[in-house]
Amino acid sequence: MEGQQIHDWDDRYQHDSPPPWEDLEPHIEFCQFVLRHLDPSLPSLEVGSGLGHNAVYLAQQGLSLTASDIAPSAVQHIQSLAHDRGLTLPAKVIDVTKAPHLEHAFAGVVDKGCFHSFFSQQSRTAFVQCIHQLLADGGVWVSSIGSAEHPDDPNDPWVETYPRLTLTEIVSLVEPAFEILEVRTGHYGRTGERQFKTWECAFRKRNPLKGNTDDGEKPTDRTGNLTADV
Numbered sequence: 001m002e003g004q005q006i007h008d009w010d011d012r013y014q015h016d017s018p019p020p021w022e023d024l025e026p027h028i029e030f031c032q033f034v035l036r037h038l039d040p041s042l043p044s045l046e047v048g049s050g051l052g053h054n055a056v057y058l059a060q061q062g063l064s065l066t067a068s069d070i071a072p073s074a075v076q077h078i079q080s081l082a083h084d085r086g087l088t089l090p091a092k093v094i095d096v097t098k099a100p101h102l103e104h105a106f107a108g109v110v111d112k113g114c115f116h117s118f119f120s121q122q123s124r125t126a127f128v129q130c131i132h133q134l135l136a137d138g139g140v141w142v143s144s145i146g147s148a149e150h151p152d153d154p155n156d157p158w159v160e161t162y163p164r165l166t167l168t169e170i171v172s173l174v175e176p177a178f179e180i181l182e183v184r185t186g187h188y189g190r191t192g193e194r195q196f197k198t199w200e201c202a203f204r205k206r207n208p209l210k211g212n213t214d215d216g217e218k219p220t221d222r223t224g225n226l227t228a229d230v
């Protein structure tokens, strides 16, 4: 993908051992953050679900979620994980950069580590636009993004691999298209190279974009004018 360091994501999911970013368990703190910001009865989409441990947990908590990933092998894993847990969880192969062509808009979008896998300014801007188009008016995007606050330890063998965005970078990319509802510090994963710092963020879609309003912001409640059958 343009702007990404990994070009064949599916290949990373075809080996016996999982890719290094996968924890093989849900990230409970981030999932609780997601559940606080999304209305469970309205349809949400997780992009870049990977092996699907968070998607399965979120669906178990009652979130009306579709899981997705660009990698077909990851999506197969999500389907079998959901099946093993006796859960109905739609899981689809979706390239988020082409996702605006989906027929439905979503009330919520979840991403943990998908946005931050885009490294160039151009690809990050395009990603934000895609999420904006995926969401219905008033929809909320909840994201976990690698933080530039992570210590720069030269002895850490993984130091070059962490995605690191400053809050200033995130705000300048996102704020024109989204109202910033909440940002807090978090961590990506539990062990080893996955224990880097993150920003956990909730953004609400602006429509029209900031600077394009005729009569200023029109505040909405959490679900805005969304309906369950978007």
Ligand SMILES: C[S@@+](CC[C@H](N)C(=O)[O-])C[C@H]1O[C@@H](n2cnc3c(N)ncnc32)[C@H](O)[C@@H]1O
Pocket: 001, 009, 010, 021, 022, 023, 047, 048, 049, 050, 051, 068, 069, 070, 071, 074, 094, 095, 096, 097, 111, 112, 113, 114, 117
């Ligand atoms: C760093 S991994 C995070 C996986 C998982 N969310 C987690 O927290 O462990 C990034 C994920 O985004 C997926 N991905 C990368 N580019 C994508 C794209 N254009 N559309 C959808 N998914 C993408 C990758 O296949 C991978 O599963």
